[in-house]
Amino acid sequence: MRGATALPADPVHPADLRADLRANAAVLSGGEVLADYLHGRAGDFLRGLRLYGESGADTEAAAEAARSLRGAARRIGGTLHTYRPLLDAGWADQFRTELMWLSGTLAQEHACAARASRLLGALARLSGAVPQPRTTGAPTPTGTAAAPNPPAAGPDRTLTMGASRAAALLERQLTLARTRAHSATLQALGSSRFHAVADAVAVLASEVPLTAAAEAPAGEVLAGPAEAAERRLREAVTTLPLARAAHPYNADALIHGLAAAAAGEAQDAPWHQVRHLLRLHRYAEEVRSAGSLPDPAPIAAGRTLDHHRDAAEAAAAAANAARTPRIAPATAYALGVLHADQRHEVEAARFAFQQVWQKATVTTR
Amino acid sequence: MRGATALPADPVHPADLRADLRANAAVLSGGEVLADYLHGRAGDFLRGLRLYGESGADTEAAAEAARSLRGAARRIGGTLHTYRPLLDAGWADQFRTELMWLSGTLAQEHACAARASRLLGALARLSGAVPQPRTTGAPTPTGTAAAPNPPAAGPDRTLTMGASRAAALLERQLTLARTRAHSATLQALGSSRFHAVADAVAVLASEVPLTAAAEAPAGEVLAGPAEAAERRLREAVTTLPLARAAHPYNADALIHGLAAAAAGEAQDAPWHQVRHLLRLHRYAEEVRSAGSLPDPAPIAAGRTLDHHRDAAEAAAAAANAARTPRIAPATAYALGVLHADQRHEVEAARFAFQQVWQKATVTTR
Numbered sequence: 181m182r183g184a185t186a187l188p189a190d191p192v193h194p195a196d197l198r199a200d201l202r203a204n205a206a207v208l209s210g211g212e213v214l215a216d217y218l219h220g221r222a223g224d225f226l227r228g229l230r231l232y233g234e235s236g237a238d239t240e241a242a243a244e245a246a247r248s249l250r251g252a253a254r255r256i257g258g259t260l261h262t263y264r265p266l267l268d269a270g271w272a273d274q275f276r277t278e279l280m281w282l283s284g285t286l287a288q289e290h291a292c293a294a295r296a297s298r299l300l301g302a303l304a305r306l307s308g309a310v311p312q313p314r315t316t317g318a319p320t321p322t323g324t325a326a327a328p329n330p331p332a333a334g335p336d337r338t339l340t341m342g343a344s345r346a347a348a349l350l351e352r353q354l355t356l357a358r359t360r361a362h363s364a365t366l367q368a369l370g371s372s373r374f375h376a377v378a379d380a381v382a383v384l385a386s387e388v389p390l391t392a393a394a395e396a397p398a399g400e401v402l403a404g405p406a407e408a409a410e411r412r413l414r415e416a417v418t419t420l421p422l423a424r425a426a427h428p429y430n431a432d433a434l435i436h437g438l439a440a441a442a443a444g445e446a447q448d449a450p451w452h453q454v455r456h457l458l459r460l461h462r463y464a465e466e467v468r469s470a471g472s473l474p475d476p477a478p479i480a481a482g483r484t485l486d487h488h489r490d491a492a493e494a495a496a497a498a499a500n501a502a503r504t505p506r507i508a509p510a511t512a513y514a515l516g517v518l519h520a521d522q523r524h525e526v527e528a529a530r531f532a533f534q535q536v537w538q539k540a541t542v543t544t545r
Numbered sequence: 546m547r548g549a550t551a552l553p554a555d556p557v558h559p560a561d562l563r564a565d566l567r568a569n570a571a572v573l574s575g576g577e578v579l580a581d582y583l584h585g586r587a588g589d590f591l592r593g594l595r596l597y598g599e600s601g602a603d604t605e606a607a608a609e610a611a612r613s614l615r616g617a618a619r620r621i622g623g624t625l626h627t628y629r630p631l632l633d634a635g636w637a638d639q640f641r642t643e644l645m646w647l648s649g650t651l652a653q654e655h656a657c658a659a660r661a662s663r664l665l666g667a668l669a670r671l672s673g674a675v676p677q678p679r680t681t682g683a684p685t686p687t688g689t690a691a692a693p694n695p696p697a698a699g700p701d702r703t704l705t706m707g708a709s710r711a712a713a714l715l716e717r718q719l720t721l722a723r724t725r726a727h728s729a730t731l732q733a734l735g736s737s738r739f740h741a742v743a744d745a746v747a748v749l750a751s752e753v754p755l756t757a758a759a760e761a762p763a764g765e766v767l768a769g770p771a772e773a774a775e776r777r778l779r780e781a782v783t784t785l786p787l788a789r790a791a792h793p794y795n796a797d798a799l800i801h802g803l804a805a806a807a808a809g810e811a812q813d814a815p816w817h818q819v820r821h822l823l824r825l826h827r828y829a830e831e832v833r834s835a836g837s838l839p840d841p842a843p844i845a846a847g848r849t850l851d852h853h854r855d856a857a858e859a860a861a862a863a864a865n866a867a868r869t870p871r872i873a874p875a876t877a878y879a880l881g882v883l884h885a886d887q888r889h890e891v892e893a894a895r896f897a898f899q900q901v902w903q904k905a906t907v908t909t910r
Binding site for chain 1: 668670671672673705707708793794796799800801802803804805808867872873874875876877878879880881882883884885886889890892893896
């Protein structure tokens with residue numbers, strides 16, 4: 181049996197070591213399993229950072245590297261949160277705050293790009309330009325009723341022009357937001373705050389400040405925090421209007437579509453919270469499963485709530501664009517249709533989550 | 546056994562006569578059963594006309610009388626169409642054209658009122674003013690997520706103001722349309738064309754021009770035309786994208802939401818056609834069943850397609866209002882949201898139709 185700090189810093193565990201960890205789950209201490217997971221994610225983080233630095237003008241490689249950095253930062257942060265009782269609490273809390281700042285900053289640029297692509301794709305679909313299937317909701321068979329679209333004539337032209345103007349407006353606004361987010365990322369990665377985070381992660385690759393409680397066998401000591409994370413998730417799910425979401429076309433997501441933005445946000449908040457807790461639950465299980473194949477149910481459920489979040493933010497962006505001064509009525513009309521369309525994707529995502537959740541109870545292992 | 550022309554003109558058949566008709570379905574001729582049904586509907590028509598004349602300033606009584614007039618006119622017209630082989634064809638075709646003109650004219654006023662109520666109700670729901678449930682789609686449990694709405698603040702106010710302006714605009718436009726439809730109804734009811742229809746209906750209450758084929762027993766001679774009506778319905782249903790409609794949130798109904806109006810209309814047409822054929826089927830069965838309780842399945846299916854039609858027309862009215870010159874962008878935005886909302890009700894109605902159709906095969910009796 182190796183001590184936690186003696187584990188290799190290399191983020192990719194050789195298959196034999198992972199098998200070793202699983203086989204010895206009962207013999208290894210909680211601290212050893214926890215440290216092994218954190219070492220792995222620290223390695224992912226440092227490799228992502230190196231790849232980001234090497235990506236240069238290759239925006240695709242940069243995006244992939246940033247994605248990997250974000251994923252590692254979120255996993256480390258989540259682990260520090262869930263398994264806090266086994267870690268130096270002050271260190272864990274402070275470190276986690278910094279990791280959340282970092283992953284939040286890194287997420288912005290990606291979110292802007294994804295939002296632009298979602299909204300412009302939806303506008304193309306709504307104009308009949310592209311018979312593009314919807315991204316969320318239940319799977320749909322091919323061979324749809326979407327016929328090629330006749331050219332607009334007479335008074336129709338005003339409204340179809342609105343769609344292209346709305347697309348131009350959104351593209352302008354979201355490109356600007358993306359450029360800003362990109363600058364913010366570059367600024368963050370050059371800051372002393374970031375260097376302190378990177379240093380702390382590098383230390384994590386070799387040493388994890390564990391408490392005495394972490395010395396107990398992994399099987400005993402990891403179960404409590406992991407089950408607490410799952411309990412928090414289940415409790416949050418009980419607050420969701422799932423019985424209502426199970427009835428398609430309930431029109432709930434749009435019920436405040438023309439009310440104050442705060443009303444829509446209040447309605448979405450519990451779903452966003454479940455998305456957050458689902459992620460913490462998944463990461464907590466990753467720690468315990470020590471590299472074995474993850475349970476697909478929380479991943480599928482999480483994906484529906486990712487769509488929920490993306491559609492909600494896209495709907496807000498459409499409403500926001502409609503507040504631009506001096507836009508043409510036809511542009512505003514197109515943005516209204518787009519907003520409602522995205523709010524229906526919000527509703528579709530809730531329906532899909534309910535279906536996934538009902539089918540698969542998230543297993544405790 | 547009484548001859549067809551000897552039946553009482555009174556539209557409400559005494560219960561014993563109806564029972565008599567049913568019991569003797571095998572013995573009565575097709576012409577007798579057909580004439581009995583037409584006598585009944587002619588009586589309904591004449592009573593509706595009398596009540597309309599007596600309604601005066603009581604708009605509710607007038608609406609009820611007009612509804613009864615329309616229903617009788619549609620049933621007589623449908624019967625002339627389906628059972629044409631048993632009737633003087635030239636007379637049936639010409640009479641049916643006149644009845645369709647009349648029921649079409651009478652329907653306008655009611656449609657304008659219903660459309661205004663649907664659109665203003667939807668706007669109230671979208672503004673969060675009224676936690677009003679949707680009218681179409683699957684049944685939904687009570688106790689919804691619709692919380693009372695916080696007052697709009699800051700930039701939100703522009704968009705919430707849009708909702709009330711859109712409501713004012715729609716109310717103005719639909720009130721004008723309703724007033725015009727009311728004038729058209731009064732003009733139609735005072736026309737010599739109408740008097741000719743009323744005279745023909747009055748004749749129908751005592752005499753129906755039957756062909757020699759109608760002398761055969763009802764059981765034999767009514768089946769062919771009734772089954773043909775059902776076959777036309779079933780064939781039309783096979784052209785509908787039902788497999789697609791069965792997947793909620795497929796976003797089909799809005800796929801051309803920002804394209805030319807003709808694209809949306811082309812998509813709706815087969816559903817409207819099924820609605821029309823479903824009605825003809827129902828009336829054809831009413832004739833055959835001679836007053837016994839109607840099959841609830843076609844009625845339920847028809848109701849979903851009524852919603853489909855109403856939502857499609859409401860969506861078109863919202864889009865049309867957005868073409869009003871010099872409206873504020875916020876008004877146009879609200880109309881865009883409203884249009885998309887109603888197109889989603891169209892989609893919800895297709896889903897509901899698919900559910901009803903799948904559950905209950907329309908029985909031939």
